[in-house]
Amino acid sequence: MxxxxxxxxxxxxxxxxxxxxxxxxxxxxxxxxxxxxxxxxxxxxxxxxxxxxxxxxxxxxxxxxxxxxxxxxxxxxxxxxxxxxxxxxxxxxxxxxxxxxxxxxxxLIEGGNAVFSLGLLLSSKRKRKQFADEVTTALYNIHCHKNDKFGDTLCPTYSRWLDFYKPFAHQILIKAEEMFSNGELPQKVIFTMRAAWEKFDIIFSEEVVEACLVHGDLNIANIMVDKNHKLSGFIDPLNSMYADREYDLFQFDNLFGKRFYLRKTYVEKYGAGKYCDAKCAFYGLFNEAYCYIKSGMLVSFIMNPLVKNMNKRLAEL
Ligand SMILES: Nc1ncnc2c1ncn2[C@@H]1O[C@H](COP(=O)(O)OP(=O)(O)O)[C@@H](O)[C@H]1O
Ligand SMILES: [Mg+2]
Incomplete structure (x- = not known):
C-alpha cells in the first residue's frame, strides 16, 4: 500500500x-x-x-x-x-x-446504501440495533477467515501485525509532515497525529494474535439496505488485509454510523482489547490522512471528528 x-x-x-x-x-x-x-x-x-x-x-x-x-x-x-x-x-x-x-x-445488490436509507436512519432504536446485529454477524463471519501471516491479501508475508502496520503508519506520518510543511495539512491534524504517534507503543501494546480477513472500508456508504430496511449486502472493499480485526471497527463510526451502534454491538458480541477505543481512533485518523495523501481531497466533515476523537482518547490513556 x-x-x-x-x-x-x-x-x-x-x-x-x-x-x-x-x-x-x-x-x-x-x-x-x-x-x-x-x-x-x-x-x-x-x-x-x-x-x-x-x-x-x-x-x-x-x-x-x-x-x-x-x-x-x-x-x-x-x-x-x-x-x-x-x-x-x-x-x-x-x-x-x-x-x-x-x-x-x-x-447488483438490491436497495441502496445505508447513508441514504432515511427509513432506517429514522427507525426505532430497536430496529437500528437489530440492523447492527445483522451487520456485525456478517462482518464477524469475514473475520473468522484467518491466515498464518499478516498483510495485504495479495501478499500476506508478515509474522506480526505491527511488522506490517507500524512502518505503514510511519510512512503516513512522514508524508503528512511533508504536506504540513507545504501548507497542505491543517496544524491541528498534524499536531494530533504527532501526539498519537508518541503514544503508539501504549496504544498498540497488546499483541494481535490472529491475522483476520478485514473488509477495510465498511462504513455505512458501503453497507447496502433493501426496501424493507434489511441488510442486503456489503460492497466496495478497500485495503482488505489479514489484520487486527479491530481495524474494521473505525469505519463504523464514520458518517452517521454511530446512530446504528455498530461498533458497540460488535464489541459487546465478540469482545475487543483494552485499547480498542484508542486503536480505532488511531486507525481512523491515519487512514483519513492516507486517503487525503492519495486523493488530494481533504474531507473536513470526516477528518475533524477523527481529530477530536483521537485527542479525547489520548487524554484517557
Ligand atoms: N454491486 C452494487 N450493487 C448496487 N449498488 C452498488 C453496487 N456497487 C456500487 N453501488 C452503488 O454505487 C455507490 C458507489 O460505489 P462504490 O463501489 O462504493 O464506489 P467508491 O469506491 O467510489 O466508494 C455505492 O455507494 C452504491 O450506492
Ligand atoms: Mg464506496
Missing amino acids: KVERIKAISLDKKIAQKYAEEIAFQQIGQPIKKVKYLGGGSFGRAYKVTFEDDKKIVVKFLRASDMLEKEIYDLDLLAANCSVKIPSVLFSRKADDEIPVDCYGME
Whole structure:
C-alpha cells in the first residue's frame, strides 16, 4: 500500500455512462434499456445497467491504474467468506485506447446504501440495533477467515501485525509532515497525529494474535439496505488485509454510523482489547490522512471528528 498521491484519470460522468453501456453490451451481448449513475468517491464511479429483459448489473470504473486486480480479488475472497451478499464479479476490463479507464462488472445488490436509507436512519432504536446485529454477524463471519501471516491479501508475508502496520503508519506520518510543511495539512491534524504517534507503543501494546480477513472500508456508504430496511449486502472493499480485526471497527463510526451502534454491538458480541477505543481512533485518523495523501481531497466533515476523537482518547490513556 503505497503512501503517495495518485493522479485520478479524468472521466466525465456522461462519457462514462456511454462507456458503461458499450462495455455491458460487449461483455454480456444483450440489448440495453438504460444506464444510471449510482455514485462514487475519489477513484470509483459506479453505474447501473438495465438490459431489455430487465436484468441488471453494475459497471464500476476505477480512475487509478493499480486498483483493479486487488478490488476484484478482494470481492471474490470476501464473498467466499461472508454470510451476506458481496457482489460477484462478472467480468473485468483493463484500460485501452478505446476506453481509457479500468473497470469491472458485478452483480447488483438490491436497495441502496445505508447513508441514504432515511427509513432506517429514522427507525426505532430497536430496529437500528437489530440492523447492527445483522451487520456485525456478517462482518464477524469475514473475520473468522484467518491466515498464518499478516498483510495485504495479495501478499500476506508478515509474522506480526505491527511488522506490517507500524512502518505503514510511519510512512503516513512522514508524508503528512511533508504536506504540513507545504501548507497542505491543517496544524491541528498534524499536531494530533504527532501526539498519537508518541503514544503508539501504549496504544498498540497488546499483541494481535490472529491475522483476520478485514473488509477495510465498511462504513455505512458501503453497507447496502433493501426496501424493507434489511441488510442486503456489503460492497466496495478497500485495503482488505489479514489484520487486527479491530481495524474494521473505525469505519463504523464514520458518517452517521454511530446512530446504528455498530461498533458497540460488535464489541459487546465478540469482545475487543483494552485499547480498542484508542486503536480505532488511531486507525481512523491515519487512514483519513492516507486517503487525503492519495486523493488530494481533504474531507473536513470526516477528518475533524477523527481529530477530536483521537485527542479525547489520548487524554484517557
Ligand atoms: N454491486 C452494487 N450493487 C448496487 N449498488 C452498488 C453496487 N456497487 C456500487 N453501488 C452503488 O454505487 C455507490 C458507489 O460505489 P462504490 O463501489 O462504493 O464506489 P467508491 O469506491 O467510489 O466508494 C455505492 O455507494 C452504491 O450506492
Ligand atoms: Mg464506496
